[in-house]
Amino acid sequence: MIENPGFLFTLLAFVGVIGPLVFVHEMGHYLAGRWFGVKAEAFSIGFGREIAGFTDRRGTRWKFGWLPLGGYVRFAGDMSPASQPSAEWLSLPPEQRARTFQSKPVWQRAIIVAAGPAINFLLAILILGGFAYAYGVSRTPPVVGIVEPGSAAATAGLLPGDRLTALGGRGVDTFDDIAGFARLRPGERIEIVIDRGGASQTLAVTIGERRERDRFGNDYRIGRLGIGPAAPVREPIGLIEAPLIGVERTGEIVGMMVDTIGQIVTGRRSVDELGGPLRIAQVSGQQLSLGLPEFIGLIALISINLGFINLLPVPTLDGGHLLFYAIEAVRRRPVDPQVLEWAFRGGVAALLALMLLVTINDLGAFGLWRSLAGLIG
Structure with a gap:
């Protein structure tokens, strides 16, 4: 049995996985937004108080937050979590309003939102295709x-x-x-x-x-x-075939994720097997200690996870936005703002509950609850 890596090594490995993947995800949103003429006011890796950053010539603030568990791009006019027009948005001068996210047609907004998960899948395809080319x-x-x-x-x-x-x-x-x-x-x-x-x-x-x-x-x-x-x-495979193998492998992994979720929902697999940031950090340190190929393979797997989870039709996630854009496209008018507000509140509550569950699972996997039970007993 190999000894688990130390705390600092594990922390650095976790940041080495999450940081680049969050950057890639948000860069997908940012580049699609720029393509359609939307101004980005902030691009953040991590949440919470800014610990470092700079402002570019376009007026975008690039920054790092102290909590490296995610990130975001805040587009001009993004004044509500549901990205809906508001009185404040309507009061903007026409030339400023034209560069806001809300001013764009629904198909452009959908592309901007979908670009984040899409680039995560693209990264995984490139990595898995590269492995196939290198190792057959x-x-x-x-x-x-x-x-x-x-x-x-x-x-x-x-x-x-x-x-x-x-x-x-x-x-x-x-x-x-x-x-x-x-x-x-x-x-x-x-x-x-x-x-x-x-x-x-x-x-x-x-x-x-x-x-x-x-x-x-x-x-x-x-x-x-x-x-x-x-x-x-x-x-062995050729360079032309490698991306196709990457697509195939990515599809297989997504299929396994769907199967696993189905097993959890139907009770065939325990919710205790759901892991969160703490378990990802543990696995990151372990895979990096095994070597660079294993670590890069983990990055591909987490990138697929990030893209897949963000496409789930849960309000506050990219998939939730896409669901409401689909409804808007069919109805030819936006969803009622009050409905959106309550949906996004519910989405936040659901995500917080899920984070609590996976954190409890992670701590249990580390033996915390057994240790506490032993102390109490």
Whole structure:
């Protein structure tokens, strides 16, 4: 087992992950806003009191806040959390009002808002595509080579030579698809479609469950079928194909996120597995201690998370804004300001509740509650 990195190392690694990703996200909003002629009054990395900054020749204040857990771009005329026109906005001179966010047509506002998550996905695609170009990609066929005695696969009747064609209603292209699908579904009963000797068969299997501990002592609950490939295949790819592999990998990760959320909502996975900033900081330090490729891979994963979460249709998030812009486009008039105000208040309350939950989970993962219980007992 490897010793966990120290506090300072972990803090620096966390800032090294969150800082650039927040910058990239907000830069997407900023560049799209500039493209459509919207003035940015402030560009902040971090929240709270400014600890350093400067003002450029366009009048934008670039600054760092003391709490590095996010950031924002404040566009001209952004006088309410819902970015709605107000009496103050209407009182602006016409030439100033034309450079505000609210003055733009709904399709331009939607692009400005969507540009943040989009650039997060683009960054992940470039990183994952770069890894594929550097290390090649696994294209091991989904053919069973080994069946572990007593495993879920053995109980279901899988045999060496079987080719898996579908898992739980999803098509299978490579052996990695099998491992990825099973890993997220410990204890679930699914149907497997196989090709055995040219004939299609359907088998029912309950995916096995196993606890694994990584090199830092972190415990994980994963699903396993208990099969191995006949012969691993890894192929090099060209520079043209690499971005396509990056898109494919990013889509797979987003699919896993959707699956995980569905499992939490339906009770098949515990909410205790949700992590927040403290756990991200811990993993950041651990991955950086393992090497630069592992750390860059984590950046790609967190970037996808950041883009995906911001697209959720929750007021205050980018996805919430996009939802209201879609309603505005269909109705051909903005949503009532009072409705927006209450929606955004609810969104803030929901996000605060989620932050509280994940912080409690993080502290529990660090053993705080067990230690307190021991002191009380």
